[in-house]
Amino acid sequence: MVLLNVKIKSAGYEKDEATIQQVDFSIDKGELIGLIGPNGAGKSTTIKAILGLLEYNSGAIEFMDNASYSYIPERPVFYDELTLWEHLDFVAAVEGLDDQAYQEKANRLLESYKLAEHAHEMPAKYSKGMQQKAMLILAMITEPDVYIIDEPFIGLDPNAMKLFLSSIKAERERGAAILMSTHVLDTAEKVCDRFIIIHKGRLQAEGTLDGIRTQCQLPAGSLYDCFHFIAEGKTDE
Numbered sequence: 001m002v003l004l005n006v007k008i009k010s011a012g013y014e015k016d017e018a019t020i021q022q023v024d025f026s027i028d029k030g031e032l033i034g035l036i037g038p039n040g041a042g043k044s045t046t047i048k049a050i051l052g053l054l055e056y057n058s059g060a061i062e063f064m065d066n067a068s069y070s071y072i073p074e075r076p077v078f079y080d081e082l083t084l085w086e087h088l089d090f091v092a093a094v095e096g097l098d099d100q101a102y103q104e105k106a107n108r109l110l111e112s113y114k115l116a117e118h119a120h121e122m123p124a125k126y127s128k129g130m131q132q133k134a135m136l137i138l139a140m141i142t143e144p145d146v147y148i149i150d151e152p153f154i155g156l157d158p159n160a161m162k163l164f165l166s167s168i169k170a171e172r173e174r175g176a177a178i179l180m181s182t183h184v185l186d187t188a189e190k191v192c193d194r195f196i197i198i199h200k201g202r203l204q205a206e207g208t209l210d211g212i213r214t215q216c217q218l219p220a221g222s223l224y225d226c227f228h229f230i231a232e233g234k235t236d237e
């Protein structure tokens with residue numbers, strides 16, 4: 001069952017200057033899709049187009065059956081004057097979450113992400129990794145249908161990385177779909193169902209690792225080999 005349909009004809013920051021073109025894909029319930037591409041390829045721009053943040057965007061973005069979504073930006077954003085608990089209270093109030101259920105879930109997440117002792121401090125003053133974990137908790141508390149995550153791995157220590165991967169596994173089992181941009185290709189190769197490879201603002205390859213290998217004519221290639229082939233137009237051999 002499709003939760004998000006993306007059909008971008010052209011989108012960008014300036015009138016008549018397309019940063020991305022012909023980026024079409026969809027995401028099913030429970031699926032994890034890796035959005036891959038070199039620096040400046042157009043991954044964040046694709047995410048911004050999906051979120052409706054670009055002034056110039058022709059095409060269609062459809063969240064099916066009013067699917068809800070949470071966006072986790074690459075650079076965490078917090079209110080300077082609010083503690084993490086106050087952020088959680090704020091999200092719960094805006095989303096109309098059941099008080100007891102949300103508090104139980106918040107406590108569980110804070111414990112497992114080792115932020116319980118810091119819940120009454122300002123996340124604006126956390127370390128980078130702690131901020132990243134706080135953003136994840138704030139996104140997960142609402143139990144969205146779709147997650148859109150811009151480079152989640154930078155800043156997470158190995159334990160937090162493991163925890164994040166088990167959290168997204170659990171969220172997928174709940175039925176959530178995830179679109180995740182990342183440069184951490186060895187992890188992406190292990191955990192994603194499908195990949196979207198963008199280069200120079202266009203979708204260059206799309207599908208399972210096997211499908212991408214076929215498109216790149218690298219039958220035994222890793223995701224990195226396929227990425228390299230698309231980004232550089234050649235193999236290492």
Ligand SMILES: Nc1ncnc2c1ncn2[C@@H]1O[C@H](COP(=O)(O)OP(=O)(O)OP(=O)(O)O)[C@@H](O)[C@H]1O
Pocket residue numbers: 013019037038039040041042043044045046
């Ligand atoms: N706010 C902006 N205004 C104008 N151009 C922008 C803006 N943000 C990005 N761009 C341009 O759009 C192109 C795609 O950038 P984008 O941030 O989407 O790349 P990316 O694939 O996310 O790269 P990275 O891996 O480095 O994060 C680049 O040429 C970049 O300079």
